[in-house]
Amino acid sequence: MNHLKLVPNKITLFVFFSGLISFLFFGCAKKFPEQKDISGNNYVLLNQDSAKVNFPSDFKGKILVITFIYTNCPDICPMTTHNMQMVQQELAKEGITGVQFAAMSFDPNRDTPKVLKEYAEVRDVNLKNFVFLTGNKKNIDSIIHEFDFIAIPGDTTFVDKKRPIYFYTHTDKLFLVDKQGRIRNEYRGSKVNSQKLISDIKSLED
Amino acid sequence: MVLVLAFLALLNLHLQKVDVKNAWLRPANKGMNSALYFEVTNNSGKPETLLYVSSNIAELVQLHESYIQKGMMGMREVKDVVIKPHSTFSFKEGGYHVMLLFLKKNLKPNSTEVFFLHFKNSGTVKIKAVVKKG
Numbered sequence: 001m002n003h004l005k006l007v008p009n010k011i012t013l014f015v016f017f018s019g020l021i022s023f024l025f026f027g028c029a030k031k032f033p034e035q036k037d038i039s040g041n042n043y044v045l046l047n048q049d050s051a052k053v054n055f056p057s058d059f060k061g062k063i064l065v066i067t068f069i070y071t072n073c074p075d076i077c078p079m080t081t082h083n084m085q086m087v088q089q090e091l092a093k094e095g096i097t098g099v100q101f102a103a104m105s106f107d108p109n110r111d112t113p114k115v116l117k118e119y120a121e122v123r124d125v126n127l128k129n130f131v132f133l134t135g136n137k138k139n140i141d142s143i144i145h146e147f148d149f150i151a152i153p154g155d156t157t158f159v160d161k162k163r164p165i166y167f168y169t170h171t172d173k174l175f176l177v178d179k180q181g182r183i184r185n186e187y188r189g190s191k192v193n194s195q196k197l198i199s200d201i202k203s204l205e206d
Numbered sequence: 207m208v209l210v211l212a213f214l215a216l217l218n219l220h221l222q223k224v225d226v227k228n229a230w231l232r233p234a235n236k237g238m239n240s241a242l243y244f245e246v247t248n249n250s251g252k253p254e255t256l257l258y259v260s261s262n263i264a265e266l267v268q269l270h271e272s273y274i275q276k277g278m279m280g281m282r283e284v285k286d287v288v289i290k291p292h293s294t295f296s297f298k299e300g301g302y303h304v305m306l307l308f309l310k311k312n313l314k315p316n317s318t319e320v321f322f323l324h325f326k327n328s329g330t331v332k333i334k335a336v337v338k339k340g
Contacts, residue, residue, distance in 0.1 A: 074241035074306070075272045076279045078232055079299055082340050118235045122312065123339065150278060159266065165307060169280035190279070190300055 039181030045135035048117040067174035070107035080189030229335035242304035255326035265308035
């Protein structure tokens with residue numbers, strides 16, 4: 001009976017290690033296709049307590065899960081906010097720290113810090129590592145442009161000839177930003193696969 | 207007597223043309239907006255139309271539809287909603303919903319609110335909906 005003895009020669013070793021390096025390099029690139037660096041610009045915003053927040057520099061060194069909302073949205077934005085809360089709670093259960101959640105309003109004229117605070121409170125959002133942001137409309141527009149997020153206001157109607165009603169057509173996304181301020185991935189906000197997002201967060205932790 | 211009452215109750219059940227189940231709405235603060243969701247079953251052999259919904263908790267109540275267009279989420283008012291014969295229509299997240307504008311009170315989780323659904327054939331149906339996180 002013949003026994004084949006497998007002895008790796010130089011060519012086999014070269015092919016093996018080339019494959020391994022390619023897998024590690026391109027595999028990771030595929031996992032996180034987004035690489036846009038947003039750390040270059042800095043904007044002064046306000047959080048739900050009216051405290052100043054420098055965006056994104058105040059979040060450097062943390063993994064950031066961020067979305068853009070408006071509080072008059074009754075359907076999609078609350079779904080995204082709720083999904084982020086679920087992920088926040090799951091990470092807390094697993095003892096994973098160093099992750100910051102943020103929801104920035106693209107309707108800052110109506111979404112004052114007070115409105116954002118009430119929005120968070122009625123939803124029992126744990127503000128320990130979840131922040132709601134608003135600010136100057138020009139700054140907000142610049143930020144959402146950096147994220148390739150689109151929010152277009154629709155026609156305005158008025159109640160009692162005074163109070164405006166208008167809704168936005170907007171992108172349904174949330175984003176994962178790494179500790180260096182680079183957008184690394186994006187997800188459908190209202191229907192995010194929580195396990196995939198958590199897995200990606202863990203990958204960025206390493 | 208008991209049998210007669212039971213028969214009448216059974217008859218009433220069969221005569222009920224629409225059933226509304228699993229009604230819930232989102233928490234929100236006074237002055238803001240919320241959305242009401244539920245499942246409505248048309249037990250009859252004819253199409254049924256939900257014409258409008260009324261409630262004391264909001265200044266305006268409208269039938270709305272969330273939609274996706276070119277990767278963007280939008281929302282628009284719809285005139286009414288038709289429920290096909292012997293079928294269930296879901297007012298659900300990311301789809302059709304009842305829009306509650308300018309709330310007159312805070313909607314806290316676990317509280318219950320009353321709504322009136324006005325149908326073309328079945329008339330008015332009173333429902334209770336619970337405020338749920340979501």
